[in-house]
Amino acid sequence: MFLDWLFTPVSHQYEARRVELLNKIDKNNNLYAFLSVPMPALNSELSSVEIVSVDFETTGLDAVKDKLLSIGCVNMAQGQIQLGSCFHEIIAIEQPLSADNVAIHTITDNETQNGKSLKQVFDAFLMKIAGKVLLVHFNQIEREFIKQACIELYGVAPVIPMIDTLCLAKKEFARQDFPFDPQDLTLENLRKRAQLPFYQQHHALSDAIATAELYLTMIKPKCAANMQLKDVLI
Amino acid sequence: MGNELIEHLMFVQQIPPFDTLPKATVQQLVKNITITYVTAEQELTTTASLKGTILLVKKGVLAKKQSGEESSSSDHPIETIEKYSDGDLCRQLILNDDAILVVEEDALLYCLSLDSILPLLNDFPEVLQFLTASPETRLKQTIISQHATELSASPLNNSLVGDLLSKSAATIPQYHSIVQAAEKMTELGYSSLVVLKNEGATHLSDLGIITDRDIRVRCVAKSLPFTSPVSEIMTSNVISIDANSLAFDALIMMIDKNIHHLPVTKNGHLFGVITITDLMHKEAQNAAHLISVIRRAKTVDELVKVGIMLPELQLKMTKLGIAGLQIGKSISALSKALTIQLIELAQQELGNAPVPFAWFSAGSLARQEQLAYSDQDNGLIISDSVSREQLDWFKQLADFVCDGLNLCGFVYCPGNVMASNDKWRQTASVWREYFRTWIDTPSPQALLNSSIFFDLSLVYGDSQLIDDIKQYVLSKTSKSTLFLAHLSKNMQSNRPPLGFIRDFVLISSGENKSTMDLKHNAIAPIVDLARIYALALGIEETSTIERLKKVSEHKLGNSVVSRSSALSLIDAFEFLVQLKLSLYLKKHASNLPVNNYLSPKDISRLERTHLKDAFKVIKSLQDVRQAVL
Numbered sequence: 001m002f003l004d005w006l007f008t009p010v011s012h013q014y015e016a017r018r019v020e021l022l023n024k025i026d027k028n029n030n031l032y033a034f035l036s037v038p039m040p041a042l043n044s045e046l047s048s049v050e051i052v053s054v055d056f057e058t059t060g061l062d063a064v065k066d067k068l069l070s071i072g073c074v075n076m077a078q079g080q081i082q083l084g085s086c087f088h089e090i091i092a093i094e095q096p097l098s099a100d101n102v103a104i105h106t107i108t109d110n111e112t113q114n115g116k117s118l119k120q121v122f123d124a125f126l127m128k129i130a131g132k133v134l135l136v137h138f139n140q141i142e143r144e145f146i147k148q149a150c151i152e153l154y155g156v157a158p159v160i161p162m163i164d165t166l167c168l169a170k171k172e173f174a175r176q177d178f179p180f181d182p183q184d185l186t187l188e189n190l191r192k193r194a195q196l197p198f199y200q201q202h203h204a205l206s207d208a209i210a211t212a213e214l215y216l217t218m219i220k221p222k223c224a225a226n227m228q229l230k231d232v233l234i
Numbered sequence: 235m236g237n238e239l240i241e242h243l244m245f246v247q248q249i250p251p252f253d254t255l256p257k258a259t260v261q262q263l264v265k266n267i268t269i270t271y272v273t274a275e276q277e278l279t280t281t282a283s284l285k286g287t288i289l290l291v292k293k294g295v296l297a298k299k300q301s302g303e304e305s306s307s308s309d310h311p312i313e314t315i316e317k318y319s320d321g322d323l324c325r326q327l328i329l330n331d332d333a334i335l336v337v338e339e340d341a342l343l344y345c346l347s348l349d350s351i352l353p354l355l356n357d358f359p360e361v362l363q364f365l366t367a368s369p370e371t372r373l374k375q376t377i378i379s380q381h382a383t384e385l386s387a388s389p390l391n392n393s394l395v396g397d398l399l400s401k402s403a404a405t406i407p408q409y410h411s412i413v414q415a416a417e418k419m420t421e422l423g424y425s426s427l428v429v430l431k432n433e434g435a436t437h438l439s440d441l442g443i444i445t446d447r448d449i450r451v452r453c454v455a456k457s458l459p460f461t462s463p464v465s466e467i468m469t470s471n472v473i474s475i476d477a478n479s480l481a482f483d484a485l486i487m488m489i490d491k492n493i494h495h496l497p498v499t500k501n502g503h504l505f506g507v508i509t510i511t512d513l514m515h516k517e518a519q520n521a522a523h524l525i526s527v528i529r530r531a532k533t534v535d536e537l538v539k540v541g542i543m544l545p546e547l548q549l550k551m552t553k554l555g556i557a558g559l560q561i562g563k564s565i566s567a568l569s570k571a572l573t574i575q576l577i578e579l580a581q582q583e584l585g586n587a588p589v590p591f592a593w594f595s596a597g598s599l600a601r602q603e604q605l606a607y608s609d610q611d612n613g614l615i616i617s618d619s620v621s622r623e624q625l626d627w628f629k630q631l632a633d634f635v636c637d638g639l640n641l642c643g644f645v646y647c648p649g650n651v652m653a654s655n656d657k658w659r660q661t662a663s664v665w666r667e668y669f670r671t672w673i674d675t676p677s678p679q680a681l682l683n684s685s686i687f688f689d690l691s692l693v694y695g696d697s698q699l700i701d702d703i704k705q706y707v708l709s710k711t712s713k714s715t716l717f718l719a720h721l722s723k724n725m726q727s728n729r730p731p732l733g734f735i736r737d738f739v740l741i742s743s744g745e746n747k748s749t750m751d752l753k754h755n756a757i758a759p760i761v762d763l764a765r766i767y768a769l770a771l772g773i774e775e776t777s778t779i780e781r782l783k784k785v786s787e788h789k790l791g792n793s794v795v796s797r798s799s800a801l802s803l804i805d806a807f808e809f810l811v812q813l814k815l816s817l818y819l820k821k822h823a824s825n826l827p828v829n830n831y832l833s834p835k836d837i838s839r840l841e842r843t844h845l846k847d848a849f850k851v852i853k854s855l856q857d858v859r860q861a862v863l
Contacts, residue, residue: 078283080345081269083242196342197293197320200241209242209269213342216271 008042011234014159015039021156030123031154037131039161040229047224051076051163052128053135053212055204056142057105059097063144067093068118069107071125072204074212076135079221081212087128088205090115105202119153129160137187137211139164139234163232165190165214172218190214239264246344249290249323250839251364259354266350270343278327278335287345288365289324294341298326300333316850325365369847370802376844377805395484395498396477398513399506403428403497408442408465412453415444415464426495426507429468436504438497442468443507445495474499475508485513528571534579534638537572541642544568545606545828552819558811559603559779566602570595570693572642573612573635577694580634588624590617592692592699593635596651600691601761602777603811607818607828610636610644611651611686613658615665615699632659651686662699666706673710676720685721688765689776704774711769718770722859725762729856730849731755746831752814753830756845759852760807766859767794779804799855806848813837813845 015038022035040049054073060066068091075085090107092115102108115121136142139162147157166185173180183189187210188201194217200206219232239261246252246267247260255263269292270284278284278296289296296318315333318324326335328348348365355362364372405428406415415427429442444464452467453460474497475484488496494510524540524547531537544565551561577593597611598604612635616628632653640646653659660668672684688707692700711717731740731750740748750756764781767773771794773784785791786800795803814830821828834842 079270080283083239083267083269084265086239086265195293195340205239206241213269213271216269216342217340220273221271222273222276 011159011162012042012230014161015041017159021158025154025156029154030119031126031150031156031158034126034130035158039131040133042228042230042233044229045225046219046227046229046232047078047221049229050132051135051212051215052132053081053208053215054129054142055136055207055211056145057107057202057204058141058145059093059095059101061141063141063148067091067095068145068149069093069097069105069112070115070204071121072206072208073125073128074205074208075128075132076212076215079216079224081209081216083209086205086209087125089121089124091118091121092116118149122149122153133229133233134160134162135165135211135215136162137165137207137214139167161229162234163215164234165211165218167234168215168218168232187211187214194218242267242344245292245321246290248839249321250843251361253839255358255361259358262354263346263351266346266354267344268347270345271340272337272343273340274337276337278337279333284327284343284345286349287327287347288351289318289327290344290346291318291320291322291324292342292344293320294337294343295319295339296324296326296341297336297338298324298333299336328366329368364843369850370798370805373802373805373809373844373847373851377808393481394477395475395479395481395508396500396505398481399477399498399508403504403507405430405504406444406464407433408468409463411461412449412458412464412467413460416449416460419446425509427464428497428504428507429464429470431465431470437502438472438474438499438504441472441497441504442470443472443495443497444468447494472497476500477505481513484508485510488513524568525571528568528575531575531579534576534641537575537579537638538641540568541572541639541644544643545822548606548815549819549822552815557808558815559808561815562598562603562605562811565606566599566604569599569604569639569644572644573639573693576635576638577631579638580631583634584627584630587631587695588627589620590696590699591615591628592695592697593653594690594700595693597686597689599693600686600689600776602691603761605815605818606643608644609647610639611647611649612636612639612653612693613651613687614653614660615703616659616661617696617699618661618663620661628659629654629656662702665703669703669707669710673707673714673717676717678720678724681720682724682727685724685762685765688769689761691776708769708772708774712772718766721762721766721769725759725766725859726856728754728759728762730759730852732846732849732853740834741831746829748835749831749833751830752810752817752832756810756849756852757807757814759856760803760810763795763803763852763855763859767791767800770794778807782807795855795858799851799858802851803855806851809844809848813841 018035018039022032025032025035052073052075054071056068057070058066058068070088070090072086072088074087075082090111093112097107097109097112134142143160143162146160150157165187169185169190170180173184184193187207191199191210191214194214196210196213196217199210219227242264243257243260246264247257252260252263272278272281272294278289297314298316298318300313300315317338324335326333352362360375363375367375404418404422404424406418408429408431419425419427426443426445429444430436431440431442442465444467448467448469452458453462458466473487473491473493475487477498477500484496488494488510496508498505498508524543528537528540531540548561548565551564573593573595581587592615593612594600594615595612598608599611614628614632616625620628636646636652636654646652651658668684669687672680672687690700690704740750761778764778764785767785768775768781771785771788771790773781773788775781775784782800782804785795786797791797791800813832817830817832818828820836834845837845
């Protein structure tokens with residue numbers, strides 16, 4: 001037991017961290033509801049785990065300096081992406097957007113002014129992902145921005161279990177001794193390799209669905225029955 | 235939800251039948267989609283999570299497979315019936331048949347559970363029908379709606395009753411005798427009289443009506459004295475129609491009440507009587523008019539003038555929305571009238587025929603399916619009493635008529651199936667020998683060339699000559715399985731151009747690249763099937779529809795084809811003929827050469843789906859014939 005704990009990476013200690021934070025924070029804190037829902041165990045059968053595919057659009061890569069612009073996510077259970085569960089919100093930010101940045105995510109100043117506050121969006125977002133595993137492409141962005149936002153809004157940051165399609169691809173390339181270029185690891189190029197159709201890039205919800213589809217081609221639903229959550233978790 | 239799912243929305247929106255739904259409904263549908271990924275060789279029919287779902291293939295290939303006759307036998311390997319690829323809708327998981335659905339290439343599927351979308355489609359029964367009905371039922375629905383369009387485009391819908399009255403009403407006082415009424419009707423050539431209950435009063439309530447049927451049924455059959463007053467046998471509660479009503483409504487009223495005479499009123503007073511014949515005459519006016527012009531023609535030139543109007547008439551009828559089969563009948567009637575008139579003109583020039591003969595048409599004209607732009611197929615049966623010297627008279631007749639038909643727009647037959655060809659201008663005993671050889675010792679090539687001779691109909695001359703041959707043929711074919719087998723085998727060379735993946739198999743090169751031949755690959759196979767059924771059962775009819783109808787009613791019909799399949803084939807045939815006519819119309823309108831080559835791009839997605847349905851019906855029945863061998 002103790003040895004297990006010793007060799008478990010911090011990112012896998014999400015359940016212990018959840019219980020710890022739940023005992024620590026105030027019941028009026030909006031994070032309390034999120035923390036009340038238990039996380040799936042590391043040895044859960046992968047196909048039974050509920051996954052939320054998530055994508056953030058931001059003004060840059062630095063979670064401290066830059067701002068979160070929009071959040072998109074969609075649920076996936078038993079190898080099926082449920083379009084009825086789609087969530088997409090644009091966040092109001094005070095600073096004007098830079099032109100190159102707008103060119104990427106196509107969210108305009110006008111739209112972001114009509115968006116909701118970071119707190120409103122995050123309260124709702126956390127309820128969507130409570131008790132679920134996050135699926136992302138290139139986890140650093142989502143991980144850092146969630147951490148930063150939680151500290152700002154709730155004073156503490158929970159550990160959230162995550163699956164990253166970029167890491168899965170990297171592992172697979174390494175296993176096949178495939179000399180890859182960093183370019184090969186973009187969501188767009190990985191989808192091309194999996195022969196998935198074109199999608200609208202840099203839109204949070206569209207990217208979230210695109211990531212979920214890519215995941216299905218990597219962890220085929222029939223393989224997921226023989227795998228455990230810890231096999232794919234980062 | 236805004237525009238976030240725009241790609242998914244656009245994808246679903248372009249797939250029939252969803253393309254007919256309002257955007258808001260498609261948006262609701264999209265929310266019910268689950269996306270899943272399936273890998274090669276997975277069997278979807280047994281995948282529990284997909285049960286009862288409609289699949290939209292976003293990417294990849296699915297195959298519908300069916301085992302052969304006996305699934306256990308290795309002689310009948312599992313056969314792929316259809317494939318579904320990007321952008322296709324697959325209904326296999328909601329249909330109740332024994333085919334299985336297997337993934338051929340890894341596929342990304344958008345799944346819609348039928349139960350979850352049913353409430354959304356309540357207001358769109360035709361979409362629901364499309365999703366849940368079998369190909370055969372879907373085709374039936376198309377034909378029904380085609381008929382509805384046809385009715386609304388009928389000339390009767392554009393004319394008023396008052397405009398169609400050919401004669402004013404004849405009246406008789408109610409105290410006159412039945413004999414007087416009969417005399418008056420005979421004298422005027424009328425089949426009804428309006429009875430005046432009060433002399434001079436023409437308000438509806440003062441009227442009665444008697445028809446020749448009343449005299450028959452209410453007087454003669456009941457031994458009523460002929461001297462009784464007409465009031466004894468008249469109908470006094472008269473139904474009438476206002477002169478400003480649509481002629482179509484008059485027709486419906488007559489059919490509904492089963493009457494043939496309908497008094498017409500204007501401002502409540504008697505204006506005339508309209509008969510069902512008046513209405514029918516209007517409906518067929520164009521073709522009927524031309525036939526009378528043909529009958530009066532004195533020279534070939536006059537006939538040619540009529541002949542070159544036929545394509546125009548056909549286009550006009552198509553535009554009016556008249557059913558394709560009706561048009562085929564009209565054009566065939568005109569073509570037949572032209573031939574008859576040519577034969578009469580020839581006889582004026584050559585003198586009368588030395589011995590009896592029968593001029594017959596074969597192929598489409600015989601089946602009453604000829605359309606303008608077709609070629610002529612005909613032949614001549616001469617009485618066995620003909621002498622060698624007299625044969626020359628028939629050669630001159632044949633040349634005269636075939637040349638004349640060519641000038642009239644029915645071009646020489648490329649296969650030279652014409653009476654002007656010595657081979658097809660023979661005595662009755664030679665013809666009998668031809669048929670005996672074809673049936674008793676069939677060779678595939680000879681049959682291919684002669685199959686149209688199994689659709690024969692008399693155009694002019696001695697009907698006995700042709701009836702004898704037909705009886706002889708039917709008595710032999712219904713017993714000759716070898717012959718039918720060869721005929722069935724020949725038919726297999728005309729397969730509907732239905733590909734496995736996505737669309738149709740198109741002509742791959744040449745000037746008709748990327749098209750399909752509607753005549754040879756779609757209509758001809760049905761004609762062939764109907765011919766085989768008719769010959770197998772000894773059915774005399776020559777028209778394809780009549781043959782199929784007779785097959786479906788025949789007590790042994792089920793031994794060659796099931797009743798429902800025969801009826802589906804009728805629907806497929808009607809649909810294809812209609813499609814062919816609108817193809818002609820489109821080609822004519824864009825100044826293209828009018829031919830049978832259809833590009834799937836030129837028809838709507840919905841029409842493409844119906845075309846596929848029609849092909850599926852044909853293909854499955856061809857396969858049955860093949861299996862019989």
